[in-house]
Amino acid sequence: xxxxxxxxxxxxxxxxxxxxxxxxxxxxxxxxxxxxxxxxxxxxxxxxxxxxxxxxxxxxxxxxxxxxxxxxxxxxxxxxxxxxxxxxxxxxxxxxxxxxxxxxxxxxxxxxxxxxxxxxxxxxx
Amino acid sequence: xxxxxxxxxxxxxxxxxxxxxxxxxxxxxxxxxxxxxxxxxxxxxxxxxxxxxxxxxxxxxxxxxxxxxxxxxxxxxxxxxxxxxxxxxxxxxxxxxxxxxxxxxxxxxxxxxxxxxxxxxxxxxxxxxxxxxxxxxxxxxxxxxxxxxxxxxxxxxxxxxxxxxxxxxxxxxxxxxxxxxxxxx
Numbered sequence: 001x002x003x004x005x006x007x008x009x010x011x012x013x014x015x016x017x018x019x020x021x022x023x024x025x026x027x028x029x030x031x032x033x034x035x036x037x038x039x040x041x042x043x044x045x046x047x048x049x050x051x052x053x054x055x056x057x058x059x060x061x062x063x064x065x066x067x068x069x070x071x072x073x074x075x076x077x078x079x080x081x082x083x084x085x086x087x088x089x090x091x092x093x094x095x096x097x098x099x100x101x102x103x104x105x106x107x108x109x110x111x112x113x114x115x116x117x118x119x120x121x122x123x124x125x
Numbered sequence: 126x127x128x129x130x131x132x133x134x135x136x137x138x139x140x141x142x143x144x145x146x147x148x149x150x151x152x153x154x155x156x157x158x159x160x161x162x163x164x165x166x167x168x169x170x171x172x173x174x175x176x177x178x179x180x181x182x183x184x185x186x187x188x189x190x191x192x193x194x195x196x197x198x199x200x201x202x203x204x205x206x207x208x209x210x211x212x213x214x215x216x217x218x219x220x221x222x223x224x225x226x227x228x229x230x231x232x233x234x235x236x237x238x239x240x241x242x243x244x245x246x247x248x249x250x251x252x253x254x255x256x257x258x259x260x261x262x263x264x265x266x267x268x269x270x271x272x273x274x275x276x277x278x279x280x281x282x283x284x285x286x287x288x289x290x291x292x293x294x295x296x297x298x299x300x301x302x303x304x305x306x307x308x309x310x
Contacts, residue, residue: 010157031160031185033153033192065178067185068276075263101174104182104284111256115264 001052004045012038013063017045022054022090027062030070039073046080053090057081062097062125063105071108075115082116093119100124142218151192151212151230159188163216172222180224180309183285187226187307188214190277195230196300223310234301237293247278248288255283285309 001019008014013028024046032038059081066074078094085092096109106122113120138146145162147155163184167177191212212230219225232240250258259279282289290306 010161031189033156033189065182065185067189068280069189071263071276102178103175104178111260111263115260 001048004042015042017042017049019049020054022057024057024059025062026060026074029064030066030074032067032070035067035069035073039070039077042073042077043080046077050080050084050087050089053084055090057084057090057092058095059092060095060097061109064099066108075112078112078116078118082118085118093121096120096122097125098122138215141215143215144217146213146215148213149211151188151195151214153192156188156192160185176222176224176309179284179286183281183307183309184216184226186277186281186284187228187305190281190305191228191230193277194232196232219308219310221310223308225306225308227304227306229302229304231300232303234295234297234299237301237303240303241291241293243278244289244291247282250282252283252286255279259283281305281307 003019004015004017006012006015008028011029011032013026013030016023016025016027018024030038059077061074081092081094084090094112096112098105098109106124109120109122113122144166145159147159149155160181164181167180170177191214195212212228214226214228217225217227247255247258259276262276262279278289285307287308287310290308292304294302294304296302
């Protein structure tokens with residue numbers, strides 16, 4: 001299947017989802033007014049990826065800012081990956097990056113860790 | 126048109142330490158420009174990076190809350206001025222080096238009661254309760270047709286660390302003017 005690569009903008013993150021390596025990266029800012037419009041192609045890509053995943057899937061999230069409507073979309077992505085892990089077709093882990101002075105972003109990673117059953121690595125940059 | 130007393134507006138804004146204000150149509154393009162201006166301005170200041178991030182985060186939520194919930198009024202009400210379907214916001218310096226974000230927009234009066242109740246409920250929560258409530262809402266709600274997740278107000282309270290101040294004015298029976306003010310210390 002095709003990779004999903006999107007350049008970042010001042011309201012939306014850079015996306016680099018690679019089907020052959022199982023590495024899914026989301027980086028930058030995620031503050032669009034219509035988050036669902038932005039995330040819908042990501043959901044569709046993941047729905048397709050989980051049909052034929054590689055043995056190990058890693059999602060790397062390094063966000064500077066995200067708004068509350070993006071927070072909902074991020075949870076939806078993580079829930080799709082949680083279902084993939086449960087299906088035992090791929091071993092899924094989450095790498096959540098935060099800048100050393102950004103405790104709120106660290107806490108956001110811990111929040112997601114508490115909401116989904118996935119292995120989280122919360123990493124200071 | 127009568128002479129607009131811009132000097133008085135200037136003096137009031139100066140007194141309130143307003144650094145940016147806007148009144149008019151709130152569009153996505155406008156919000157993009159505001160984020161850019163504010164980011165450039167806070168990048169150049171030598172303030173605590175944590176405070177800058179909190180301020181930007183709360184600013185985005187406040188402006189998007191307004192963008193998502195403001196009523197664009199069709200078939201204008203006789204009691205309201207024409208073109209009231211726009212919003213106003215001001216960004217100011219608060220006390221002790223903090224920031225203040227104030228937004229004002231029209232909402233349907235029939236929605237005012239529930240909004241007031243929600244803010245009062247959130248204002249009554251301590252930080253632990255706010256976090257638990259945020260997580261509960263995040264885990265359970267769907268995005269609304271207005272693009273919001275019902276999390277904005279909770280997040281503004283949580284990130285700002287202060288009570289949300291608000292006011293409702295009732296210029297007509299159908300529409301109310303809603304003012305929200307968030308302070309970041």
